[in-house]
Amino acid sequence: MAGASVKVRGKVLALSNLDKVFYPESGFTKGQVIEYYRRVSRYLLPHLKDRPITLNRLPDGVTGQRFYEKNAPSYTPDWVKTFPIARSNDGSMIDYILINDLPTLLWTANLANLEMHPFLAKAPHVDCPTMVVFDLDPGDGADILRACEAAFLVKNLLDRLNLRSFAKVSGSKGIHVHVPLNSAVTYEASQPFAKSIAVALATEHAGFIVAEMPKSKRAGKVFIDWSQNSEHKSTVAVYSLRARVDGPFVAMPVSWEELHQAVAREDGRGLFFTPEAALARLAKSGDLFAPLLKLKQKLPKPFLQLMKDPPKNSPLGGALESYRRKRDFSKTPEPPPSRLGSASANGKLFVVQKHAASRLHYDFRLESSGTLKSWAVPKGPPYDLNERRLAMAVEDHPLEYARFEGVIPKGEYGGGTVMVWDIGTYELIDGNYWQGKLHVRLHGKKLRGEWILVKGRDRSGKDNVWFLIKGGSAMRRLSPKQEDSSALTGRSMEKIAHARDAVWHSNKENPQAALEIRRAAPALDLEDLPRAKVEFIEPMLAEAVSELPENGAQWLYEMKLDGYRCLAGKDKRGVKLWSRRGNLLTKDFAAVAQACAELPDDTLLDGEVVAIDHRGKVSFNLLQHHRSQAQAIRYYAFDLLVYQGRSLCDRALVERRKLLANLLDGMSEDIKLSESFAAAPADLIRSAKQFGFEGIIAKRKHSLYKPGKRSGDWVKFKVHCAQELVVGGYTPDHPFDALIVGCYEGGRLHFVAKVRNGFVPRVRQEVYQKLKALVTDECPFANLPEKRRTMWALTREEMKNCVWLKPQLVAQIEFTEWTPDGHLRAARFAGLREDKSAREVVREAI
Template sequence: MSSLRRTAEKELQISNPDKVLYPAGKFTKADVARYYERIARFLLPHFRNRPVTLKRYPNGVFGEAFYEKDAPGFTPRWVKTFPVPRREGGPDINYILINDVRTLTWAANMAALELHPFLHRVPRIERPTNIVFDLDPGKKTNILQCAEVAFLLRDVLTKLRLKSFPKVSGSKGIQLYIPLNTAMTYDATQPFARAIAEVLEKAHPNKIVADMAKNLRVGKVFIDWSQNADHKTTVGVYSLRAKRARPYVSMPVKWEELTIALKKADVDLLEYEPEEALHRLTRVGDLFVPVLKLKQKLPKEFASLSKERPRRKTPPALVDYRAKRDFARTKEPVPELPRSSAQGSRRRFVVQKHAASHLHYDFRLEMHDVLKSWAVPKGVPLRHNETHSAFQTEDHPVGYLEFEGIIPRGEYGGGTVMVWDIGTYEVVEGNYWKGFLSIFLAGKKLKGEWTLQRIESEEEKTRWLLRKTNGDAGVIPANANDVSALTGRAMEKIAADKSTVWSINRNGEQGGGVLKKKPVNSRRRTATPRFVKPMKATAVSELPEGDEWIYEVKWDGYRALALKHGNDVRLLSLKEKNLTSDFPAVREAVRGINADSAVIDGEVVAIDSKGCPSFQALQNRASSGRTWQIVYYAFDLLNLDGEDWTKRPLHERKQKLRELVADSEVRYNAELAGSPTSIVRTIQSAGLEGIVAKQRESVYRAGTRVTSWRKFKIDKSQEFVIGGYKPNAGIFQSILVGYYDRKKLIFAGKIRQGFNPSTRRRLLETMRPLLTAKCPFDNLPSSRKSHFGEGITAEEMKELCWLKPELVAQISFTEWTDYGLLRHATFHGLRDDKEPRAIVREL
């Protein structure tokens, strides 16, 4: 073992060293740690005293990932941090500083595959040491086009007497660094970078774009100048990347190497796997050494913009208080409920002492907009390796986190509830859905690491093991053990106070519960509204005519029921999947309707400034930018203040619905005026998906497909079930889709269009867990191939990968062939709001 490894592991053991993080080549967590140990002497000089954002992949490159800005509560004391003020105000972010090999190895142990440092060093966080241009290839371009643009950039910078140094990003682009190491601030560097990018865009409009809108980047290279800001980070030199199944390194290159790659038109010359990167360093050394030392100044017109901006200071009265505390580890003082962190993995937890039919403790973790809950009869274990059974119970609404009071006798869980402990938790490792979590709790009483492991089911109750790990918990003082962490009250005092009552739906409906603070004899509120299975329209090839029909726009989005109860709003898909946390703007809009309790049927849609929808923008909303707005179009009212409206005629339901949403941000899906022919013409010219015709007197028949509602699509498109794919070079060439005819899945065609590298990677990640040896299609193999749209022969079937039929995709196409196959089909995205067995051929 090397001396570096001994230093790194002096206080650190690599957990789960054999866990595969990159599936291609089976590159494990131990391999990641070993790479960072060996690269450390080259990497650390570039990272020293730079705040770093960690991009963590606890379950590997194809698992869920998140950015960790704030140092986790389980950060060891020897890891250096630096507080940086938030742009929006509030408590500082305590960024990690990777100044030594031990911290680097610790980050690797957290599966921090990518390391993203700032351009500045602490404490001068207003002063970047470099300028960076991030060259990002748009569709139909690659790293070679980025190399061409890098040379154009170098030419301009050379005329300004500025030297520049390129590195490949380790993904698909190139980054160009201009060392400064002088008293320049971001006030000068960002305007300079933007001006250079815009000059080049004007000179080479067919090659370069300086605008961030992705739709402008097709066939061009985007020069991202915006990275030159005090709140932006760029992937660090020698960092691994987690973009593909195999690890690649963000590596400095020589200008001559870019020239050779361009001459040979070979992108592989600009890709470096870890072993190759390490070997290269022993051969050519660190090409970025000049970036550390070279001093350069910007032209005078930009240098004059550089002004030192004072950092936000700590109020004088708190200087001593702050100096004596490490805020990466302590939450004191806690004048209010703990807040979850949008920066990383920090979320809230609560342990409630619950005197119901049997005294027990309820352990709850905030997760996916609900509280995942367990009943722990013996309480949370406190001694190292002590293990207690934890029986999973129904999810609770997040509002239950602060509940302390009484659940009335006769209701589910009736008894007295105390907030025994409350605080935040962070995931150290694991995945709830896979049945294992290692978590760090930072509560008022509990501090340290615990694990939760799912083992079996007992009498329909899922059993987990809650185990204390990594040492004993801190001693809880006797006077604190039997009183509330919120109010300091004992169970007897809480039971005697009748002002706080939690009312629960007797059917144990998920999220059903209302915190009430009221006189004992006050009137009960309306019961929590329940999910109603949506009614479905029948597809038709022409619209019906007559005064008994009304016509509405058919939106291309997610069908969703909005359930409002007081200030609580839930959005549920066709499959009753909770979409609330996915669409916060819609949740806030529904809160504004003029009703205390309601169930509304509608569609979540992404629209541009002209009101045109895009299903792809809805799917990619996290990266779609401000040009797309997420809205909710309401078209039916199913329940109002506890009263069932489904038996009333449609025109009455819509009239009332219009009144309810009039003063809110919810959009009313109004009736279209005119004849069917003129309506079709209008919808077609507006670029909308289609029209739904509904009988004015129709009632709402929950969960059924009816002919009183008929949908007419302008363009041919529908949902299909994915049953397999054709692999190609570690990814896939096409997907195989079908539809159900009675209980048989019928093959409908191969889909090759509609994929970019990102969607291919994400879709493959989703498909892999569903691999199976059995072909799910009833009508394969085909005996022949058609001219339009291919069948599949028995020989070709040997080359295909089959899937369990659990994924639904939105597909557009030009026509059905005579052989029953799709022609010119295009993938538009997955539909997780649709049930596979409900997918049939529509026309």
């Protein structure tokens, strides 16, 4: 058998048995396998980088015996990177290979590792998957086209959750749907999310989808395998070869349109890619999976909550249990482990809190596995190289505790003053917590550089003795003023203790006493806040949700106003209005600018400019096209970002709102406070529909203002109007692009909307079957063609592309509002109404 010794980027590889046939049906050899991986490496390696790999070795090719190998072999070269991970059963370590470079990739290929199976997470954060994966596996009697149909169902459900998804053919007969996350999430959230999607679809499509493991239940159906979203499981990588007897084929990304065309043609042959076809496609189209490397998305909040309140028998539940036991959260104003904190986009969170409890010490905390691993350092962090300080491991804290600064009442656990002494992000250079060594690089406001945590031994037998050691290089010591100043507010320990602005007494026995305490709380001390200029700040954004949070004790609710997002600022130079993108709106809304001239200097508001119609309702159409016809143009302010030259972004929302309400009291009618409501979400939704609001915004009462971030601390719920409409035509595609709908006025059918949204592949096909029987040559709409070209209109030219129908079918259509010229805005298909007569469909009052 032929062999060769080659040098690849400075590493010598001894390649063996290059002419050995690995795929007998095609004659594809081991040498061709290695050459394929060399040529595809520029696309493949970014998707493997830092991901532990399970080797899938077939030394005798696809017809021989295969074995999976997790532990790096004893003969692994020292230049091959590995990462240790504890076994799930006995805690012993497995050294997984990391394929981070071309020499390692070719070395593993020479081991007959035909398939690349990486983790969904990256080292060192192996508990934090960067994506969710759904493996759609057709059972006996089903094929890849059936898997495509299932993939569209998954995609549609993900679309409704505002999550982008990407498809790849598995290289076998299945489809994989990937949902990139690249955000602070653990498997405690991602696996239940994946399972819930699978179970929901299996319930709704019981004759087509199955979410259970037994193969006996899969015949003729598609199994949605959600179980791969697990800490110790791996999934075949994009651009990996597959070990199929009829191969080789490649796991290849495809567009949703390609899957759609395959289903429409009822031909799945184009969904199998040989190595040469894969390389040619990559050269032409590039990496369709490149967005998975950077696209940041968040799972719905109920699943993120599982990271904070996991089951009692989960590792995370145990990690926080000692913290829960020591604190009575009806007394202690430290946050309970119930809300999710977030890591920075550039690394995980670290914080050092100066804590004057029974003894002054520093609490050193690192984000890990959804908690804050914590050590009490009596003398504070060391500055001199190799200097070490005692660090006693204490119970894990919830992530929210990282920004707690205030006073814990005496008599309660940890009673005393707490300062956020330093905060930032960290990188793990080497080691892990369970090995008893953590070598980290800190990027804080005070601490910058390398420190090492090493577990020690205590003669008394205690297991919590560690040492914090300065690594890398020495650091200049801080000045006395820096030592006694908060990284968040600049305050000293004395000022924090005096302010007591984070003290929260929950007195359930005597609500009046609690109210008196709140009234007696000290006013905001502006001198303690950081200075800020009045200039454009990227507005904080809200995440879309399918249901509103119910806990009124933690949330404020506002009506979602359908207007232009607008920052309003005033300084000595005058007033400026900025759009969400930073464009100036001052001249466009002169009356609003004039009203804002009454604001104090160096003040910046966030809010919405809206148009009010003759009925007193908000109208986006008037704002956009007919401002002169509006009864009023008003600015509704909902947040205060800068006040008298001081930034309020790091203060709680309730504090900002209280100051805003006082500020706007007695000002011009053209600038109003956007009111918050204390009501049940269901009541708010009914009111929003009744009064024509776009939806509801819910905000955490203690949320900070995070410029440019779409934070889960603010969420939005859209309310859609709906009514029945007659289907009078469609625009053709695969099988149709949009329904053309209308209602009767004076006995004649009038066109009102083109409806493109709201269809899943199955429903689209079902609707199309009903449309085919109603095709006619005559247009049923009396008001067509429309002369004025707008985004909603149907002109004579556009009508040439329409297929007309006998007006017999009735559909339920959701929308946001009627436009003044009789069209629907944001129309969406909700379903067919076979119980309704088409002739009875007229425009309904809203």
